[in-house]
Amino acid sequence: MIAALDDTHDPALTSWVASANEPATDFPIQNLPFGRFRRPGDSDWRIGVAIGDQVLGLKQAGLLDHDDITRILKLTPAARRTLRHLISRSLAADAPPASRVHEALIAQSAVELGLPCPIRDYTDFYTGIHHALSVGRLFRPDNPLLPNYKWVPIGYHGRASSIQVSPGRFRRPLGQQGGAADKAPSFGPSARLDYELELGLIVGQPNDPGEPIPMASAEEHLFGVVLLNDWSARDIQAWEYQPLGPFLAKNFATTISPWIVTMEALAPFRRPFTRPAGDPAPLPYLDSADNRERGVIEIALEVHLQTGAMRDAGHAGDLLSRSSYADAYWTAAQLVTHHTCNGCNLDSGDLLGTGTLSGPQPAQGGSLLELTAGGRQALTLSDGRQHTFLEDGDTVILRARCERAGRRTIGFGECRGSVLPPPTLPG
Ligand code: MN
Numbered sequence: 001m002i003a004a005l006d007d008t009h010d011p012a013l014t015s016w017v018a019s020a021n022e023p024a025t026d027f028p029i030q031n032l033p034f035g036r037f038r039r040p041g042d043s044d045w046r047i048g049v050a051i052g053d054q055v056l057g058l059k060q061a062g063l064l065d066h067d068d069i070t071r072i073l074k075l076t077p078a079a080r081r082t083l084r085h086l087i088s089r090s091l092a093a094d095a096p097p098a099s100r101v102h103e104a105l106i107a108q109s110a111v112e113l114g115l116p117c118p119i120r121d122y123t124d125f126y127t128g129i130h131h132a133l134s135v136g137r138l139f140r141p142d143n144p145l146l147p148n149y150k151w152v153p154i155g156y157h158g159r160a161s162s163i164q165v166s167p168g169r170f171r172r173p174l175g176q177q178g179g180a181a182d183k184a185p186s187f188g189p190s191a192r193l194d195y196e197l198e199l200g201l202i203v204g205q206p207n208d209p210g211e212p213i214p215m216a217s218a219e220e221h222l223f224g225v226v227l228l229n230d231w232s233a234r235d236i237q238a239w240e241y242q243p244l245g246p247f248l249a250k251n252f253a254t255t256i257s258p259w260i261v262t263m264e265a266l267a268p269f270r271r272p273f274t275r276p277a278g279d280p281a282p283l284p285y286l287d288s289a290d291n292r293e294r295g296v297i298e299i300a301l302e303v304h305l306q307t308g309a310m311r312d313a314g315h316a317g318d319l320l321s322r323s324s325y326a327d328a329y330w331t332a333a334q335l336v337t338h339h340t341c342n343g344c345n346l347d348s349g350d351l352l353g354t355g356t357l358s359g360p361q362p363a364q365g366g367s368l369l370e371l372t373a374g375g376r377q378a379l380t381l382s383d384g385r386q387h388t389f390l391e392d393g394d395t396v397i398l399r400a401r402c403e404r405a406g407r408r409t410i411g412f413g414e415c416r417g418s419v420l421p422p423p424t425l426p427g
Contacts, residue, residue: 002219002294002333003077003264008032008084011408014093017105019052021093026401026411027051029091030268032084033224033259033412036069037111045114047072050259050413051091053108060104063087069117073204073348077220080204084264113258115165116226117202117349122158122254123339124198124230124246124353129329131356134370150280153330153338158230158353159251166415170231170253172392172422178239189422190233192375193390196356197303197366197398199325200228201332202260203350210343215288218333219263221346225299225332227257227398227415228353234369234389255417256351257398265410269402270294273331285341286334295331299412300324301357301400303366308393310383317397318382323359323366325400392421 007013008030014021015029027033027050036045037055046067048055058064063086064072075083090101126132129149136144148154164170172193176185204223207213213221230250237249273295275281288295301324306317330338335352358366365371368389372379378386390396398415 001077001217002270002290003267005267006081008088008264009268009407011406013088013408015051015091016093016097017052017054017091019054020091022052025052026413027259028408028410029088030408031261031265031410032087033261033265034069034072035116035259036114038114039106039111045069049087050108051105054105055108055111056087056091056101057104057106058087061090061101062098063090070348073117073202073223074206076205080262081264084262113165115163115256116258116260119160119163119351120347120349122160122163122351122353123155124158124250124355125330125335126154126355127328127330127335128355128357128366130327130360130364131358131366131370134358134362134365138369138374150329151283153335155339156245158254160351162251163254163256163351166227166255166257166417168253168255168417169420170417171420173233173236173248173252174422174425175233175236175248176239177235185239188425190235191389192234193419194232194234194368195303195390195396195417196230196232197301197321197323197358198228198230198356199299199354199400200226200256201335201352201354202226203346203348203352206347207340207345209345211340211345212343213336213340213346215286215291215333215337218336221336222263222332224260224262225266225297225412226260227400227412228351229255229396229398229415229417230353230356231255231417232367253417255415257413257415259413261410261412266297266402268407269298269404271296271298271326282334286337288333291331291333295333296326297332298324298326298404299400299402301366301398304397304399305381305387306395306397307381307385307387307391309385311393311395313383315383317395320371320379321364321366323357323364325354325357327359328354328357390419392419394419
């Protein structure tokens, strides 16, 4: 079942933590996302929940007796609901805070945020049909969408070791770039470095090998959602991707946001799953009544770019594009069910990327590949500079919010990552 609405979603609920009641906060009491933090001098990660501009340490508050996030990921949906209610009641304005809870609060600006959980394994899907169409048009103008796209959620096996938490930094990758037809490839720093605007689904309860997860219970195996930037070297990708898919073009770095917004927190922002007229209905194993009624999650997404020159000038950056997770072709439940249909086991802390989430309009591209038509049409930034692919010193910031009339808006915080110069060429 998909998580249901309850009194933790009441839009009238406020917190005794004043910053949680600010209209612009990403973290009102209706959100309560999980992450891991360290105070200065701490060696071990603690489990925390974001509330306004603060973090509540759950063990220090007496709401947990451990700091093992994997144990939280493994909780049953019923146990997760119980914990959410407990946290919500401890932070609600009508319950004067116990001194222990009060003392367990610390400013987010005073702590280090880690990866929200150890990332066990990583799969990246390709559910953004508008991304698949516009990228397909660049490579295959007459046949942009491959015939399997509307039947099978396409994905590839990514690499968990290079997943980093925001604010992330990585060096521009070196690699092979193909030249003209009968010329040898060159080797050097990628000249077509790009971002991909994605969400990441964090797996909660595992399944055993050989035990597919049916659609009816697929979301019970998801803990929540983070922002994800799948950095991509387009020149390396174009040369290497056939026949086995992305490899070194993608696995040098992937940045995720530090707070996992839970499936429970997303309950008010669901809507029916439909297919455009004329498109095939999903095969029965990818269909369920729950998915048809509420399979889609409405999450509004934004990409911002701050160049090195902007940072030096004290400029926060330009908005590059907006899109919505509601435009994805496959739902979260369909990704879980498809991933396990062959008996593949998912584990707690596995990360399933959605793929680049572009909107239907050209200005809604979720990558520079789309926004610059493959690098042929430069963007003009607010400082007048021309920009195509990422430059050293650039910072890309992803943001997301869920808004609906009659509901308290919740957000995801930021996923921020910066490009450093490449390593010196070997040899
Ligand atoms: Mn991707």
